[in-house]
Amino acid sequence: MTILLYDGSFDGLFTAIFEVFEYKFKDVEIISRERFHQENIFAEIHEVITQEAKSERVLNKLEENIGKSGIHELVKVFLSEEPDLEQIILSAVKQSIQYPKENILQNYADQDILRIAKICKSVSRERHRMTAFVRFEKMQDEVFFAKIDPDFNVLPLIRKHFKDRYQDQKWMIYDLRRNYGLLYDLKTCDFFYPEEKIDLNKYQQKFHDEEKNYQTLWQRYFFKTNIVERKNLKLHIQHVPKRYWKYLTEKNW
Amino acid sequence: MNFDRLKEKLEILADAAKYDVSCSSSGGSRKNKKGALGDSSASGICHTYTEDGRCVSLLKVLLTNHCIYDCAYCVSRSSNDIKRAAFTVEEVVDLTINFYRRNYIEGLFLSSGIFKNADTTMERLVRVAKKLRLEENFNGYIHLKSIPGASDLLMQEAALYADRLSINIEIPTESGLKLLAPEKNREDMLNPMKYIQSGITQYKEEKKIFRKVPKFAPAGQSTQMIVGATNENDLQIIKVADHFYKNYNLKRVYYSGYVPVLEDTRLPALTTAVPMLRENRLYQSDWLMRFYGFKADEILDPHMPFLDLEVDPKLSWALRHLDQFPINLQSADYQMILRIPGIGVKTAKKIVSARRFQVLTIENLQKLGAAVNRAKYFIDFNAGNVFLRHLTDLNLKKLLIGGSTSKFQDQFSQQLTLF
Ligand code: SF4
Numbered sequence: 001m002t003i004l005l006y007d008g009s010f011d012g013l014f015t016a017i018f019e020v021f022e023y024k025f026k027d028v029e030i031i032s033r034e035r036f037h038q039e040n041i042f043a044e045i046h047e048v049i050t051q052e053a054k055s056e057r058v059l060n061k062l063e064e065n066i067g068k069s070g071i072h073e074l075v076k077v078f079l080s081e082e083p084d085l086e087q088i089i090l091s092a093v094k095q096s097i098q099y100p101k102e103n104i105l106q107n108y109a110d111q112d113i114l115r116i117a118k119i120c121k122s123v124s125r126e127r128h129r130m131t132a133f134v135r136f137e138k139m140q141d142e143v144f145f146a147k148i149d150p151d152f153n154v155l156p157l158i159r160k161h162f163k164d165r166y167q168d169q170k171w172m173i174y175d176l177r178r179n180y181g182l183l184y185d186l187k188t189c190d191f192f193y194p195e196e197k198i199d200l201n202k203y204q205q206k207f208h209d210e211e212k213n214y215q216t217l218w219q220r221y222f223f224k225t226n227i228v229e230r231k232n233l234k235l236h237i238q239h240v241p242k243r244y245w246k247y248l249t250e251k252n253w
Numbered sequence: 254m255n256f257d258r259l260k261e262k263l264e265i266l267a268d269a270a271k272y273d274v275s276c277s278s279s280g281g282s283r284k285n286k287k288g289a290l291g292d293s294s295a296s297g298i299c300h301t302y303t304e305d306g307r308c309v310s311l312l313k314v315l316l317t318n319h320c321i322y323d324c325a326y327c328v329s330r331s332s333n334d335i336k337r338a339a340f341t342v343e344e345v346v347d348l349t350i351n352f353y354r355r356n357y358i359e360g361l362f363l364s365s366g367i368f369k370n371a372d373t374t375m376e377r378l379v380r381v382a383k384k385l386r387l388e389e390n391f392n393g394y395i396h397l398k399s400i401p402g403a404s405d406l407l408m409q410e411a412a413l414y415a416d417r418l419s420i421n422i423e424i425p426t427e428s429g430l431k432l433l434a435p436e437k438n439r440e441d442m443l444n445p446m447k448y449i450q451s452g453i454t455q456y457k458e459e460k461k462i463f464r465k466v467p468k469f470a471p472a473g474q475s476t477q478m479i480v481g482a483t484n485e486n487d488l489q490i491i492k493v494a495d496h497f498y499k500n501y502n503l504k505r506v507y508y509s510g511y512v513p514v515l516e517d518t519r520l521p522a523l524t525t526a527v528p529m530l531r532e533n534r535l536y537q538s539d540w541l542m543r544f545y546g547f548k549a550d551e552i553l554d555p556h557m558p559f560l561d562l563e564v565d566p567k568l569s570w571a572l573r574h575l576d577q578f579p580i581n582l583q584s585a586d587y588q589m590i591l592r593i594p595g596i597g598v599k600t601a602k603k604i605v606s607a608r609r610f611q612v613l614t615i616e617n618l619q620k621l622g623a624a625v626n627r628a629k630y631f632i633d634f635n636a637g638n639v640f641l642r643h644l645t646d647l648n649l650k651k652l653l654i655g656g657s658t659s660k661f662q663d664q665f666s667q668q669l670t671l672f
Binding site for chain 1: 256259260263264267268270271272284285287288289290291292298299300301302303304305306307308309312313348351352354355356357390510512527529603606607610611613617620621
């Protein structure tokens with residue numbers, strides 16, 4: 001049994017996968033260094049040094065077999081933060097190398113492939129929800145700021161959506177759980193990784209003067225557009241699960 | 254801007270607009286120009302849901318609830334004693350932009366009571382859209398409710414700035430409309446729709462030749478019918494919808510279970526429940542027509558003019574056509590797989606993909622997302638299927654209702670995955 005340790009990055013993972021083939025490792029496990037606790041004392045440890053060239057070779061080969069959309073699915077699995085994501089991705093790559101003519105991601109009867117489909121569905125749903133449930137609040141410095149706390153690491157997946165949509169206002173979306181964010185300053189739209197957690201104390205005091213007014217208008221609108229005779233809270237909660245409520249302006253008044 | 258007054262107007266004019274169900278923002282595809290605000294995604298986004306479970310994707314308000322007409326089913330009718338209000342053009346624009354900037358909405362759905370006459374009202378609606386597009390550089394979604402009787406010229410202008418236009422038919426039958434809205438006539442509603450439809454067709458033609466023709470109502474037209482205010486049957490309703498889909502290229506027909514809001518001898522009593530299950534069944538039928546290849550006549554016939562409230566219309570069709578089953582998953586064509594109860598569009602596609610790799614079993618089917626508790630009675634696996642002996646069973650329907658109450662019994666919404 002060989003354990004390949006990598007740096008937790010996407011390229012690192014695909015470097016590791018390259019080396020599984022390169023060194024013809026048979027019985028392997030790929031683990032990110034951060035999550036590694038030595039339990040299996042009989043395993044050989046193989047340290048992977050991330051090399052873009054290696055990772056690209058795997059990805060190019062894969063793209064020939066399963067297309068851009070296939071790669072995108074594997075990216076989603078990667079962002080899902082599932083504990084065994086490396087294993088499932090490795091399994092998909094192996095199958096794809098074995099059957100290069102088929103899009104193996106459609107072989108839903110295979111256990112790993114079905115998992116991939118399931119994970120992609122959950123990640124996509126979370127991605128979609130984030131495009132819907134992000135609530136910007138206008139700050140004194142005219143930046144529209146939003147806090148999120150998604151179950152999966154979807155910030156990279158929503159970048160383009162918000163970049164296309166809000167080009168004439170500065171905005172920032174900040175992932176509270178993973179402590180990093182996206183910032184658009186009217187020119188570029190990049191990730192940022194603060195040294196310390198952003199201080200959310202006194203946050204509301206930094207609101208732009210007009211912010212509270214528009215929040216109130218939105219809350220009143222939300223209340224008034226409801227039809228009491230058709231009340232169906234069960235359905236409501238199904239669409240807007242409670243874990244999102246604390247970040248939704250219309251739910252906090 | 255006077256905030257308190259604005260808040261009061263918003264409350265009145267959102268309240269008055271809430272019975273209009275067409276809130277979807279799908280079908281828009283206005284790409285952001287560099288440096289501007291907004292971009293509509295083709296699939297639409299629901300930004301939140303009301304406590305009644307309906308999606309909120311647009312700021313849906315009336316420009317005013319003053320109205321010269323007196324339609325019996327409408328809260329804004331002139332004889333109803335309610336608070337009246339009117340937004341200025343600037344106020345609607347300001348609300349739309351500021352809600353959009355905070356990611357509350359995908360755009361605006363603007364409708365209005367009729368003040369003075371059709372053209373004056375329509376002109377004001379168009380002015381809002383125009384200001385949003387030209388002055389605010391707004392590329393979000395705009396849906397304008399056209400005013401029956403508005404002139405072609407105004408309709409054309411509306412179509413240049415709005416993504417979608419709609420006129421609500423409201424009452425499915427002409428006789429019903431006569432009874433409840435005597436001042437309105439069907440022709441006034443149909444003419445603007447015809448005008449827009451031919452405009453859209455022309456736009457598509459011109460677009461083939463010149464790439465840069467201005468957009469013309471790119472998300473198409475829709476309409477809404479109130480269900481249960483008069484006593485039309487479901488077959489009539491589906492036929493009307495089918496007629497609109499075929500002859501007016503409508504994108505959507507919405508069905509709105511009548512909410513009794515007014516005391517009137519021509520209308521159901523105030524205590525009447527909202528016909529939500531019936532509304533849900535109509536949406537299911539609508540899906541069958543739009544995505545499953547069913548014809549209106551297949552869903553209902555004159556001997557059976559009402560939808561079965563116990564089972565969904567697809568299952569109901571299957572139960573009436575047992576001779577078409579069982580269906581073999583390995584060999585049947587996609588269209589027929591779509592007709593198996595418990596199998597939706599996505600699952601049907603997955604089946605067609607996965608069967609190239611291996612022979613499918615009932616376990617596979619479950620994992621592919623089918624509602625196997627229903628599907629199993631209608632499928633002939635290559636290896637045989639013990640449940641098939643029930644296919645000729647007189648109690649098949651009972652068996653199925655027992656095994657599949659979960660989704661439909663308590664979920665009365667319209668815009669969901671329905672099968
Ligand atoms: S014309 Fe429209 S707003 Fe006026 S009463 Fe009739 S339905 Fe209501």
